[in-house]
Amino acid sequence: GAVVSQHPSRVICKSGTSVKIECRSLDFQATTMFWYRQFPKQSLMLMATSNEGSKATYEQGVEKDKFLINHASLTLSTLTVTSAHPEDSSFYICSAREPGSYNEQFFGPGTRLTVL
């Protein structure tokens, strides 16, 4: 199956700093990528849908100025958590949709963000 990578896998930062998370589709071109947030023992919460070359579409309640998404190429989307605070600590997962008959989403391994 298609492979999606995320970097970094873990990051610890101080409150007030910004953190960038990269999501790459390694063996296919993804016109659409998705960013999720997952709290412990909970389901995935969609934060935004990222389309290559256009502005991301954010879900209700997600601050677009805090969670900056850039999808500059068909294989790379980035999520930047700006001015991070402890409440932003979470597990962030990206997925990339492979064009085709199933339009299947393939998931990255996730990034654990801890804000001190």
Next chain:
Amino acid sequence: AQTVTQSQPEMSVQEAETVTLSCTYDTSESDYYLFWYKQPPSRQMILVIRQEAYKQQNATENRFSVNFQKAAKSFSLKISDSQLGDAAMYFCAYRPNTGNNRKLIWGLGTSLAVNP
């Protein structure tokens, strides 16, 4: 609005036995996909099985099979000959097959324990 409901927060099964995880959904669409995803402790999301709504035949993947009841909007997952490696969170998800972004709608998950 489309919703997915998993009514069993936790389930357990003896190794080599069979277990069924429940999922119901609500939609007014007729063209859609249903999925079961597995999230082991590594937190990598893995596709277990998919079902296309217009196919009456239940999908199967080795030890995994579904019971898809379209009229009842039910989509249960049966795991046969359970193995220790099956222990994980299992998420049921729905995705419409129309529209530009085709977001996944997630259930809250079922935590499956496999007892030796």
